[in-house]
Amino acid sequence: MPKDNDIAIETDDLTRAFKKVVAVDRLSLAIQRGEIFGLVGPDGAGKTTTIRLLCAIMNPTSGSAKVAGFDTVKEAEDIKRRIGYMAQRFNLYGDLSVIENLTFFADIFAVGGDVRNERIDQLLAFARLTEFKDRRAAQLSGGMQKKLALACTLIHEPEILFLDEPTTGVDPVSRREFWDILSDLHLRGVTLFVSTPYMDEAERCSRVGLMFEGEMIVCDKPQNVKDLIGGELIELRPDDLRRAGKIVADLDGVLEIQTYGDLLHVFVDSAQERITELEKLLAREGIGVSGLRQTRPRMEEAFISLIRKRISEGRTSNPVASRKR
Amino acid sequence: MRNEHSVVAEGLTKKFGDFTAVDHISFRIRTGEIFGFLGPNGSGKTTTIRILLGLLRPTEGGGIVLGYDVVKQSEEIRKRIGYMSQQFSLYNDLTVVENLNFYGGTYGVTGKRLRERKDYILEMANLKGREREMTKNLSGGWKQRLALGTAIIHEPEMLFLDEPTAGVDPISRRAFWDLLYELSDGGTTIFVTTHYMDEAEHCQSLAFIHLGRIVARGTPQEIKETIMKGQVMEIDSTDPDLALSALRESSLFDEVALYGALIHVVGRDLEAHRGTMERLLQDREIGIRSIDIIAPSLEDVFISSIKEEDRKIREENGRQ
Numbered sequence: 001m002p003k004d005n006d007i008a009i010e011t012d013d014l015t016r017a018f019k020k021v022v023a024v025d026r027l028s029l030a031i032q033r034g035e036i037f038g039l040v041g042p043d044g045a046g047k048t049t050t051i052r053l054l055c056a057i058m059n060p061t062s063g064s065a066k067v068a069g070f071d072t073v074k075e076a077e078d079i080k081r082r083i084g085y086m087a088q089r090f091n092l093y094g095d096l097s098v099i100e101n102l103t104f105f106a107d108i109f110a111v112g113g114d115v116r117n118e119r120i121d122q123l124l125a126f127a128r129l130t131e132f133k134d135r136r137a138a139q140l141s142g143g144m145q146k147k148l149a150l151a152c153t154l155i156h157e158p159e160i161l162f163l164d165e166p167t168t169g170v171d172p173v174s175r176r177e178f179w180d181i182l183s184d185l186h187l188r189g190v191t192l193f194v195s196t197p198y199m200d201e202a203e204r205c206s207r208v209g210l211m212f213e214g215e216m217i218v219c220d221k222p223q224n225v226k227d228l229i230g231g232e233l234i235e236l237r238p239d240d241l242r243r244a245g246k247i248v249a250d251l252d253g254v255l256e257i258q259t260y261g262d263l264l265h266v267f268v269d270s271a272q273e274r275i276t277e278l279e280k281l282l283a284r285e286g287i288g289v290s291g292l293r294q295t296r297p298r299m300e301e302a303f304i305s306l307i308r309k310r311i312s313e314g315r316t317s318n319p320v321a322s323r324k325r
Numbered sequence: 326m327r328n329e330h331s332v333v334a335e336g337l338t339k340k341f342g343d344f345t346a347v348d349h350i351s352f353r354i355r356t357g358e359i360f361g362f363l364g365p366n367g368s369g370k371t372t373t374i375r376i377l378l379g380l381l382r383p384t385e386g387g388g389i390v391l392g393y394d395v396v397k398q399s400e401e402i403r404k405r406i407g408y409m410s411q412q413f414s415l416y417n418d419l420t421v422v423e424n425l426n427f428y429g430g431t432y433g434v435t436g437k438r439l440r441e442r443k444d445y446i447l448e449m450a451n452l453k454g455r456e457r458e459m460t461k462n463l464s465g466g467w468k469q470r471l472a473l474g475t476a477i478i479h480e481p482e483m484l485f486l487d488e489p490t491a492g493v494d495p496i497s498r499r500a501f502w503d504l505l506y507e508l509s510d511g512g513t514t515i516f517v518t519t520h521y522m523d524e525a526e527h528c529q530s531l532a533f534i535h536l537g538r539i540v541a542r543g544t545p546q547e548i549k550e551t552i553m554k555g556q557v558m559e560i561d562s563t564d565p566d567l568a569l570s571a572l573r574e575s576s577l578f579d580e581v582a583l584y585g586a587l588i589h590v591v592g593r594d595l596e597a598h599r600g601t602m603e604r605l606l607q608d609r610e611i612g613i614r615s616i617d618i619i620a621p622s623l624e625d626v627f628i629s630s631i632k633e634e635d636r637k638i639r640e641e642n643g644r645q
Contacts, residue, residue: 040494041494042464042466042497043464043465043493044465141365142366143365143366165492168492169411169488170366170520171364171365171366172365173365173627173628173631173632174365174366176582179583183566183569199495200584200585203585203586204565204583204586222585258499259499260502260527261499261506261524262506299585300495300523303494303495304495304496307496308496
């Protein structure tokens with residue numbers, strides 16, 4: 001029996017080491033039932049390993065985790081019945097039709113009898129795939145394949161759903177549709193644990209965990225994570241980005257500078273005060289500027305700022321460097 | 326003598342049986358620019374690239390790439406371009422430097438020039454010190470930069486990149502775009518497809534393709550100013566999920582969507598609806614932090630133009 005009904009996922013110093021690297025390093029976390037929890041971090045931060053540990057597919061080196069009240073090592077079977085797991089490369093059967101794929105997963109999870117057809121119909125409608133039900137999975141677009149994969153992981157009505165980068169490579173229209181479906185699940189009370197490289201998706205979660213080199217370095221509501229940057233944000237498009245970046249760095253009140261393509265993001269103590277100084281300075285240096293404005297920092301800027309701070313604190317020279325044991 | 330345009334496509338069409346993957350598209354890409362090719366999954370982006378590289382023969386129409394005909398002179402084209410596909414074509418069991426040697430060999434880059442190119446690429450891609458590492462052990466961002474490196478070993482005049490940043494984290498994504506800017510500054514023409522609309526903002530020119538047809542074309546600014554029908558109201562509220570369903574249920578607006586935690590409402594004459602929106606949210610006890618008409622983002626425009634096109638097609642089908 002589940003011991004605590006409010007907590008869906010709980011980990012205590014959860015650790016997984018491989019030969020050369022500690023992929024997950026003493027992770028302690030509690031996720032309430034009904035949350036949408038977003039897991040973000042650079043490549044190789046340990047996101048996929050975390051999900052696999054929680055899905056009871058892999059055993060930890062030390063520490064422990066409970067999912068739906070069950071221990072991931074001793075009670076793995078109880079967990080598997082209660083969760084859905086959509087891996088990064090979820091295997092659909094390309095030669096089978098949409099409906100055959102769903103039937104196949106219904107068999108695996110022993111969903112039979114009258115319930116089965118009823119549930120398949122519901123899932124088809126839910127994933128907006130009813131009109132494509134006889135199409136072979138291989139002939140669906142990328143976005144539709146992701147929706148079918150999601151429908152397959154929902155066949156046994158899991159309480160907790162783990163999704164590992166479910167929208168990677170999906171176009172903006174389909175990505176939005178996919179998140180509309182996740183919102184529906186959320187409103188029905190399903191707990192969602194999602195890893196994503198898209199920062200706008202992270203912003204839709206009830207809480208976000210930022211992983212770096214196996215450690216959870218921040219775990220909070222999106223707004224609180226954004227508040228960690230400190231300062232206000234001025235955005236501009238200078239005609240000489242590199243020179244502008246160097247010049248602006250010396251200005252009083254500048255806390256941090258980020259570039260993206262031809263765009264310069266300047267974090268300052270007070271935008272109102274600094275925006276005119278900044279404009280004058282660049283004009284004096286003969287740098288043309290367009291699109292100068294104060295704007296709200298997003299999760300994207302927070303992510304970069306927090307990872308950078310971590311790097312400058314100096315345990316590694318690069319965000320994607322592998323870490324040795 | 327360089328051509329004014331690196332790509333000239335005229336009425337390019339590709340049919341696979343009954344299915345028209347690319348449907349009479351025409352466009353030009355100026356030499357040296359970063360050209361973004363955007364569209365939903367299955368809209369014809371990769372097919373177009375394959376035609377331009379001379380890998381697929383068009384059913385109708387034709388194209389000139391770097392002055393050479395895509396049907397008759399594809400060999401000449403392939404010598405002068407670099408291509409990075411969705412599945413990076415790296416050899417996982419080779420080291421970083423062996424991959425560069427291999428691609429150098431393929432393109433006939435040898436001796437001193439190969440050494441110089443390798444040096445430049447390792448430096449540029451921040452791969453110095455990892456020359457002897459096995460490619461399979463590199464994480465996503467490194468692999469991606471190595472794949473770019475192998476695509477430019479022969480100093481191509483033009484680069485084709487098919488979703489180079491899919492699944493890549495924000496820091497690596499930015500580092501990658503810094504590299505593209507550097508190459509573009511050096512005169513390389515860049516053709517890139519992406520699903521990240523913020524990346525599209527950094528292209529000098531764009532085309533939206535949907536169901537094999539080009540539905541919008543221009544600079545990001547031109548597209549934002551001309552294509553979008555209607556305005557965008559941005560709402561910062563205390564409960565975005567609930568606000569979203571309240572505004573959608575009203576059926577008053579063309580589109581209601583979440584951007585992170587912010588809501589974008591798309592419709593006409595939105596200023597007149599401001600009071601209605603406020604009331605809809607207040608009725609559900611949702612707090613409003615701000616509510617403003619904003620300039621549409623490329624994502625707003627992209628989604629709006631795709632939906633508009635779908636609506637037209639449904640109407641056409643309805644008439645038949």
